[in-house]
Amino acid sequence: MKMIIADDHPLFRKGVRNLLGTTEDLEVVGEASSGDEALELAGTLQPDLVLMDIRMPGLNGIEVTRLIKQAYPHIEVLILTMFRDDQSVFTAMRAGAKGYVLKDADEDELLQSIRMVGSGRAVFSSDIAGRMIHFFSSPTAAEPANHPELSELTKRELEILQLIAVGDTNAQISAQLNISVKTVANNVSNLLNKLQVADRNEAGKLLQRSREE
Incomplete structure (x- = not known):
């Protein structure tokens, strides 16, 4: 193997x-x-x-x-x-x-x-x-709660996550926050690591769920 x-x-x-x-x-x-x-x-x-x-x-x-x-x-x-x-x-x-x-x-x-x-x-x-x-x-089994991880994000990472949730690309986020695309990419990677999600789509959904609950 x-x-x-x-x-x-x-x-x-x-x-x-x-x-x-x-x-x-x-x-x-x-x-x-x-x-x-x-x-x-x-x-x-x-x-x-x-x-x-x-x-x-x-x-x-x-x-x-x-x-x-x-x-x-x-x-x-x-x-x-x-x-x-x-x-x-x-x-x-x-x-x-x-x-x-x-x-x-x-x-x-x-x-x-x-x-x-x-x-x-x-x-x-x-x-x-x-x-x-x-x-x-468990009779009440559901997807495990994951919202506490949001508290690990920095202010900048949370800003970027909010823009990801509405579908903005790295280039669009770069323009809105007046930072480089590379900086955006680094922050996206960091926040995905902290949230332990597979991709941007899951990160955005996590934020949406936290707002709904």
Whole structure:
């Protein structure tokens, strides 16, 4: 199974690479330190699986997952992260990830999860799976509340989010706020990371829901 490791921490990538090097059936063919690099490598190397962190420079792991699954449906994505909140899990699943494992998983669990996702099956860390079962078994189950993340945004990011919600492009936002398109793009990437959403559309919907409730 050919794999790409996407994580912005070199020591973590090295540890995972060394672990996979002890196996005969798993091969690391590339490493990415940012979301943009992960997307590029997925297209170039066409791996069987991408081991994906969520929070990385540039595009976040959930955005990259969505883009990979749209362009290369045959590539499976396994999220490997420290984020255990419901919103991150559900957003990753909607983006197309087949599995969600926490970085504190032991080596055997990680290897088993990789092999399961690589063969097309879904897998979750035991902690995550238990909470998902509890969530769906609740008689009042609904999409987990995600509005508290809005409080993490800076004033500028919130301004940009409000313009995203009405459909403005980066160029239009740049003109309205009198800042460069690059600055807008950086702020958009940051706010998507903070909100843990897959794209601008989901970010806008999140803001709309917060206003309606």
